[in-house]
Amino acid sequence: MATWTAEVFENEYLAADATDVHAIVSVGCTGAGAAGQSGDAAEVIIVDTSGSMSQPHAKIAAVRKAAAEAVGDIVDGTWFAVVAGNHKAMSAFPPRGGMVRATEITRSQAEEAVRHLEPSGGTAIGSWLRAAIALFGSVEAAQSHAILLTDGRNETEAPGDLHAAVQAATGLFQCDCRGVGADWDVNELRGISSALLGSVDIIAEPEKMAEDFRQMMQASMARGVADAKLRIWAPQGAEVLFVRQVAPAIEDLTSRSTSVSALVREFPTGSWSDESRDYHVAVRVPAKPLGSEQLAARVQLIVAGEVVAQGLVRATWSDDSTLTTRINPAVAHYTGQAELADAIQEGLAAKAAGDDTTATLKLGRAAKLAAETGDEEATNKLKRVVDIADADTGTVRLKRDVSKLDEMALDTSSTKTTRVKR
Amino acid sequence: MSPEAVVPEAVVHEAVVHVVCPKCGDPVGAADQFCESCGAELGAAGAADAATPSPDAELGTQLRAPPRSQVEQSAPTESMGGEGLRCTCGGVIDADGWCTTCGLRGASERDHFTEQPASHVAAVCDRGLHHPRNEDAVAVAASDDRTVLVVCDGVTSATDSDVAALAAARAACDALVAASGPATGSPSERIEHWQAELTAATLAAQTAATDAAAHVGSSENPPSCTFVAALIDGPLVAVAWVGDSRAYWFGDDGTATQLSVDDSWASGEIAHGATREVAEADPRAHAITRWLGVDSPGGDPSFTSATLSVPGWVLVCTDGLWNYCSGASDLRDLLHAQAAPVHGEPLATAAALVDWANAQGGHDNITAALARAGVASPTRSS
Numbered sequence: 124m125a126t127w128t129a130e131v132f133e134n135e136y137l138a139a140d141a142t143d144v145h146a147i148v149s150v151g152c153t154g155a156g157a158a159g160q161s162g163d164a165a166e167v168i169i170v171d172t173s174g175s176m177s178q179p180h181a182k183i184a185a186v187r188k189a190a191a192e193a194v195g196d197i198v199d200g201t202w203f204a205v206v207a208g209n210h211k212a213m214s215a216f217p218p219r220g221g222m223v224r225a226t227e228i229t230r231s232q233a234e235e236a237v238r239h240l241e242p243s244g245g246t247a248i249g250s251w252l253r254a255a256i257a258l259f260g261s262v263e264a265a266q267s268h269a270i271l272l273t274d275g276r277n278e279t280e281a282p283g284d285l286h287a288a289v290q291a292a293t294g295l296f297q298c299d300c301r302g303v304g305a306d307w308d309v310n311e312l313r314g315i316s317s318a319l320l321g322s323v324d325i326i327a328e329p330e331k332m333a334e335d336f337r338q339m340m341q342a343s344m345a346r347g348v349a350d351a352k353l354r355i356w357a358p359q360g361a362e363v364l365f366v367r368q369v370a371p372a373i374e375d376l377t378s379r380s381t382s383v384s385a386l387v388r389e390f391p392t393g394s395w396s397d398e399s400r401d402y403h404v405a406v407r408v409p410a411k412p413l414g415s416e417q418l419a420a421r422v423q424l425i426v427a428g429e430v431v432a433q434g435l436v437r438a439t440w441s442d443d444s445t446l447t448t449r450i451n452p453a454v455a456h457y458t459g460q461a462e463l464a465d466a467i468q469e470g471l472a473a474k475a476a477g478d479d480t481t482a483t484l485k486l487g488r489a490a491k492l493a494a495e496t497g498d499e500e501a502t503n504k505l506k507r508v509v510d511i512a513d514a515d516t517g518t519v520r521l522k523r524d525v526s527k528l529d530e531m532a533l534d535t536s537s538t539k540t541t542r543v544k545r
Numbered sequence: 546m547s548p549e550a551v552v553p554e555a556v557v558h559e560a561v562v563h564v565v566c567p568k569c570g571d572p573v574g575a576a577d578q579f580c581e582s583c584g585a586e587l588g589a590a591g592a593a594d595a596a597t598p599s600p601d602a603e604l605g606t607q608l609r610a611p612p613r614s615q616v617e618q619s620a621p622t623e624s625m626g627g628e629g630l631r632c633t634c635g636g637v638i639d640a641d642g643w644c645t646t647c648g649l650r651g652a653s654e655r656d657h658f659t660e661q662p663a664s665h666v667a668a669v670c671d672r673g674l675h676h677p678r679n680e681d682a683v684a685v686a687a688s689d690d691r692t693v694l695v696v697c698d699g700v701t702s703a704t705d706s707d708v709a710a711l712a713a714a715r716a717a718c719d720a721l722v723a724a725s726g727p728a729t730g731s732p733s734e735r736i737e738h739w740q741a742e743l744t745a746a747t748l749a750a751q752t753a754a755t756d757a758a759a760h761v762g763s764s765e766n767p768p769s770c771t772f773v774a775a776l777i778d779g780p781l782v783a784v785a786w787v788g789d790s791r792a793y794w795f796g797d798d799g800t801a802t803q804l805s806v807d808d809s810w811a812s813g814e815i816a817h818g819a820t821r822e823v824a825e826a827d828p829r830a831h832a833i834t835r836w837l838g839v840d841s842p843g844g845d846p847s848f849t850s851a852t853l854s855v856p857g858w859v860l861v862c863t864d865g866l867w868n869y870c871s872g873a874s875d876l877r878d879l880l881h882a883q884a885a886p887v888h889g890e891p892l893a894t895a896a897a898l899v900d901w902a903n904a905q906g907g908h909d910n911i912t913a914a915l916a917r918a919g920v921a922s923p924t925r926s927s
Binding site: 356357358359360361386408416417418419421433435 | 634636639641643644645646647648649650
């Protein structure tokens with residue numbers, strides 16, 4: 124059985140008339156076990172086999188190897204299938220479609236099948252997702268996960284088709300998305316992975332694909348808790364301003380809630396392995412007289428309808444400014460990291476649109492925030508796109524002749540956060 | 546402030562309790578429930594991670610929750626059992642202690658309770674205004690041949706002292722109710738008998754406080770409490786104590802006597818010649834030198850007795866009351882002033898004393914146990 128913990132980091136002291144309570148709730152899970160222990164697990168590997176995958180040939184060669192290695196890591200008993208996607212989705216394995224349970228035999232059959240993937244045709248990612256929906260719908264799994272790899276934009280179907288497919292898939296399965304090369308659209312894949320509670324990343328060099336696929340599959344196979352929900356209670360008259368996952372990556376959950384009761388909302392978090400995730404919860408409560416104390420939020424993790432962990436977010440109104448002016452370090456850190464992600468994405472969007480002034484301003488702000496929050500990875504990736512003249516003031520110059528891959532790497536990693544130092 | 550447990554004598558100055566957060570190591574106040582740096586809960590073991598209720602949580606709740614329903618103790622005067630707790634807004638108080646509708650902290654049954662086993666004896670135990678929990682405890686009883694008043698004050702700087710204090714008070718009260726009475730005998734023989742019984746009751750309290758520590762499983766800073774028990778047998782009053790909770794005698798003839806002598810830094814100073822005012826104003830005044838609990842320094846309780854020639858009041862109380870009115874004659878005047886409007890009804894008078902202490906600031910938990918005494922045989926209520 125998994126063991127859960129919830130820790131709350133906040134400054135509960137509010138000055139007179141203050142109303143906004145910010146807290147970081149760190150949820151930890153240990154003893155999660157392996158996927159499939161609380162009902163069947165299902166895996167679909169979706170690889171792009173459009174014509175562009177042969178340019179260069181290394182891409183399709185990498186896909187064949189990566190798909191085979193990922194299949195090799197699927198644990199016995201897991202339902203699985205491999206989908207070859209171009210302008211339509213085809214079953215690469217099993218040959219007659221549907222899903223099969225992983226055994227030594229089916230895995231080796233699948234490994235053989237993916238060696239014969241041949242690139243041709245266009246790219247219609249929505250059709251791939253619809254194929255995955257149908258596959259997951261054909262088995263009764265407690266947890267469903269897909270890996271999706273593409274090298275291009277969603278060109279051979281209307282944007283609305285992809286959007287509708289993502290909506291249809293939301294809540295049915297989780298999906299980690301990867302782009303290989305520089306011709307895919309970060310925002311397009313991030314839209315898919317974000318809605319489907321997965322990660323997005325760039326595979327700049329095809330030879331690194333196999334290792335990345337193995338990591339994704341092993342991570343998925345380690346998620347022994349099939350599904351958990353974040354449940355938030357806020358008092359009558361209060362408003363939940365936002366609920367945001369802030370570690371390991373930023374994901375705004377605010378708009379994804381379902382109402383449990385008038386005061387209680389639930390947010391999907393998908394499946395869990397042995398890991399910890401941090402959530403930033405902001406609640407606006409009506410101001411109370413000095414000295415008053417009140418619970419601003421109960422933050423709970425729900426597994427199979429049971430509360431497995433709870434953190435209490437409190438508010439105490441005080442006239443002691445040494446208490447009320449203090450900003451909790453965890454709240455400050457993750458507020459900075461969220462702002463950093465926004466600054467990077469907005470700066471790169473402005474740069475792409477040719478608005479160098481805004482791009483310089485935003486990326487300068489990002490350089491400052493990355494330095495302040497000690498985010499060395501972000502600083503290093505920023506340095507490939509801008510020359511940082513002075514991180515303290517956020518003074519940067521846009522580099523000329525920036526590699527598209529470097530920009531995409533900065534973009535995809537913008538939502539990954541560093542942990543607060545404790 | 547509540548008493549802080551200290552090592553007696555030479556190292557008293559080290560009594561100032563330095564506590565650090567077990568999670569982040571930052572310093573925290575002895576009375577803090579939460580670490581201000583990392584937010585870790587510092588108080589009750591059961592409340593720490595609502596995530597995983599400890600196996601002892603149920604027992605802890607049981608120990609924390611008045612009332613008793615023992616026949617000889619009679620029913621408490623305020624309803625404290627049964628249905629789920631309600632907030633002032635009408636919402637339900639969750640097991641985590643907070644209202645599920647408005648988010649206010651729910652008042653616990655433990656925060657304020659009263660006992661009145663007979664018309665001549667009553668007690669009120671109250672959280673006061675500043676402490677997050679009520680770590681005071683009281684248990685009173687009356688039978689045909691004796692009246693028992695027991696008060697304990699949980700040491701704030703220790704974990705779960707509220708549990709230990711209540712367990713100790715009840716154990717001692719039960720022991721004194723169950724003790725055989727001296728069939729006959731001279732006053733001195735009777736006093737000798739009650740001294741032995743009070744010593745045994747103190748041991749029962751010590752055992753209960755130690756058991757409470759075992760149940761809550763806190764080893765670093767085990768729960769501890771003060772102890773004072775008064776037994777009234779006709780014209781005799783016998784008092785045993787450990788720590789600085791007090792017993793007073795206020796005769797209707799104007800006599801005002803503090804029967805107990807605090808086991809505290811201040812009384813040690815007074816014994817060495819310091820004035821009461823100076824000694825009690827010292828920051829170390831409330832540091833107690835003896836207490837009950839796992840780390841109790843041990844020894845028999847202090848003991849005293851008195852023969853009462855006139856009717857009057859026996860008052861047993863914690864420092865939440867006497868700290869605002871320490872001198873015996875001041876406290877006598879206060880008691881008479883509070884008793885007059887309610888015609889000396891013990892429960893109303895005890896409640897008035899507690900209300901008065903809250904009006905002075907309510908900085909600590911407050912307990913007042915009162916009995917009319919010094920009359921030939923206390924009448925039993927119907």
